[in-house]
Amino acid sequence: MQLSEDQIIKLAPDAASVKAGKGLASAAKWVLRGASDRALWGHCQGSGKNPYQTQVDLQNIAFKCSCPSHKFPCKHSLGLLFLYASQPDLFTTGEEPDWVKEWLEKRAGKAEEKKEKADKPVDVEAQAKRQEARHKKVLNGVDDLQGWLKDLVRSGLLNVPERAQALFAGISKRMVDAQAPGLAGMMRQLQEIHYFGEDWKYELTAGASRAYLVAESYKHLDQLSPEWQDEIRTLVGYPQAKEEVLANGEQVSDDWLVVASESLQQDRLTVEYNWLYGRQTCRYALFLQFLTPGALTETALLPGSVVAADVAFYKGVTPTRVLFREQKGTREPFIPSGKGCCAGLAEAMQVYRESMTRNPFTYEVPVLVSEVRLVMHEKQVWIKDSNEYLIPLTLGEAGKLKGFAVTGGREFTGFFLAGERSWRVLSLWIEDKYYTLSNEYNG
Structure with a gap:
């Protein structure tokens, strides 16, 4: 697999490692350079007597180096990747040496053990007893939450912004004690609403209603289909092993x-x-x-x-x-097209509506859309298709600058997470090139 520089940079633990890795992307630094379909390997001469032995699994992206660095991947692994990305002809191709083969086979053995463990049958009877005990505790927590939400609505929502931190922290902790971490997370989301924005009333009422409906659904689990039982249990916070x-x-x-x-x-x-x-x-x-x-x-x-x-x-x-x-x-990478990629925003909105109809508890719906452009209107970023259909985007400043820079007003294919009031664009393809617009997501 041939990695691009951007992909290698994403693997680095920090900016200092990227800089150090690029400093090692020179043939003069490596006394041995080898490559196969499965791996890269090399000997990098450091300050010591013996060179560092570096190897990269290209199939499942993993690293090993004999250097004492605590960073992962280390600068030597990054340097080997940077050098291969820019000058693959410098690498001798062929069969891996024994020390690389041994490492790859050991990794393959661990993967097989993991697969065998996954195939072992689950003790259904013991699992059922644990779930029954937890179910009773969660039911008490669900009643507690519904009563609390009713009191919140009765007392009015206008004073919520000034006391949101203390208000939701308490009920969140009570849901954790009731072994309902999913409901606790919903309360934390209400706590973290941007209460100085214009949409806080909508977000608060929508989030509180969602939590209430999930709680009510849990009280009637036995009346739901198996698929909905799994869905509601997951929303409440039951992990699926x-x-x-x-x-x-x-x-x-x-x-x-x-x-x-x-x-x-x-x-x-x-x-x-x-x-x-x-x-x-x-x-x-x-x-x-x-x-x-x-x-x-x-x-x-x-x-x-x-x-x-x-x-x-x-x-x-x-x-x-x-x-x-x-x-x-x-x-080899490919650009999504055809059946799974919507041609324009009308088709994409239909996909969104159908998904929300099947599961109204969904936060965001993944959707690929082609033939769209980024546009600005009154300081808001929108996506627009050839039929002048518009949808607002939630996009950070860095993503906005990069998005307009790489598209330049041209049509592109994008991967979006569609929400009720706005969408988020995480990546796009233009002129056969892939660009990522997502960095850290802070809610």
């Missing part, structure tokens, strides 16, 4: 294009959102990774790249979240 998802979730094999990635800071965690699009199935998939400070991503996914993989979908009404069952390597 990875082993269960991998064993019994819908299995889909495809070449998955990483259409966008973004990060959300949530308390002490960094949540990485990776949006995927299947070439053959035209389906969207969302792969999440939760990282504590200093932790490394288990699976490195580069925006604009394609990974051939079997994934398992979580259960629900309109499931998008997935886990990787098996990654089979990389494929």
Whole structure:
């Protein structure tokens, strides 16, 4: 797989590592340089007697280096990638040396062990007993929340902005104690509304209503279809065990294009959102990774790249979240088109309405749209199609500048997350080139 400079930069832990890596992207720094379809490897001469032994797994993006650096990937791994990206002819191609083969085989063995573990049957009886005990506790929490929301509405909403921090912190903690972290998260979202903006009343009433309806739905779980039971339980905060998802979730094999990635800071965690699009199935998939400070991503996914993989979908009404069952390597990037890509905004809005009809609890709907442009009107960014249909965008200043710079008023194909009042554009393709507009997402 050939990585672009932008994709390599995204792998770096910080700007200093990018600078140091580019400083090592010189043939003079490497006494050995090799490449195969599976990996890159090399010996980088440092200040010590022996050169550092560096290797990169190109199929599943992983790194190993004998240097003492605590950063991952280290500057040597980045330097090897930068050099290969700019001057691949400097690398000797052929069979990997033993030390590279051994590392790759060890990684493949771990992946197989993980797959075998996923295939093991779940102890259904023990799981059912734990869920029943939790169900009773959540029911008490649900009654507590509904009573609290009714009191909030009765007392009026005009004074909420001045006391939002203390107001929602208490009920959020009570939902955590009731083992309903999903409902706690909904309360935190109400706490974090921008109460100095013009839309806070709409956001508050919509968010409170959503939480109330989820709570009410949970009280009538036994009257819902299996798909809706899974959906409501997930919204309340029941985790779907990875082993269960991998064993019994819908299995889909495809070449998955990483259409966008973004990060959300949530308390002490960094949540990485990776949006995927299947070439053959035209389906969207969302792969999440939760990282504590200093932790490394288990699976490195580069925006604009394609990974051939079997994934398992979580259960629900309109499931998008997935886990990787098996990654089979990389494929050549492609530009979405045809069946899965809407031609204009009228078709895209139809997709959005159909998705919201199937699941009205959805926050944002993923959609690919071609033949659109970015336009400005009264300091607001919009997307416009050839039929003069307009939809407002929520786009940060950096994304706005980059978007207008790379499109220059021309039509493009974009990946959007469609919301009720505005959409977000995370990436786009123009003249066969991919650009990402998403950095860190802070809600």
